[in-house]
Amino acid sequence: MGCALEGPACRGRTARRTTAHPRPGLARxxxxxxxxxxxxxxxxxxxxxxxxxxxxxxxxxxxxxxxxDREHRVAGYPRLRAVPRSLTGSYPTEGSSVLKEHVRLDFTWPSTTEGTAP
Structure with missing residues (x-):
C-alpha cells in the first residue's frame, strides 16, 4: 500500500511503503x-x-x-490539515501533500525566508 505525493517539491512522484523514491528503501x-x-x-x-x-x-x-534548520526552525511548527479524500477537489493544497486511501494530508511550513516553497 502506497500513497501519492503532491506539491512543488514532489509532483509526479509516488511513495511506495515509506519512501518517495522509485527504488525501495528507507531513510530514518x-x-x-x-x-x-x-x-x-x-x-x-x-x-x-x-x-x-x-x-x-x-x-x-x-x-x-x-x-x-535554516528556513523554518525559528518560524514555528508545520501546519497539518487533513482533508477527506472525497473533498480534496473543494480544498486546494498549498505546499506538500500526502494522498492516502481516505484522506489527503496537507503540510505547510512557516518560513523565515520570503518566497521559499515548503
Missing amino acids: LAWVQVAQDGEHRTHEFVIHGYGPAATELATRMAEQVQRL
Whole structure:
C-alpha cells in the first residue's frame, strides 16, 4: 500500500511503503547520544539509510533537515490539515501533500525566508 505525493517539491512522484523514491528503501532520522561528561550529554541527529536507494534517500533527508534548520526552525511548527479524500477537489493544497486511501494530508511550513516553497 502506497500513497501519492503532491506539491512543488514532489509532483509526479509516488511513495511506495515509506519512501518517495522509485527504488525501495528507507531513510530514518534518529536522535542519538554521542558523548557524556558527567551529567552533561551531547546528542546528534543521525540519518540511517536502508535498501538499494539508501544513500540517495539519506542524502535527501539530510538536505531537508538542513533546510528545516535554516528556513523554518525559528518560524514555528508545520501546519497539518487533513482533508477527506472525497473533498480534496473543494480544498486546494498549498505546499506538500500526502494522498492516502481516505484522506489527503496537507503540510505547510512557516518560513523565515520570503518566497521559499515548503
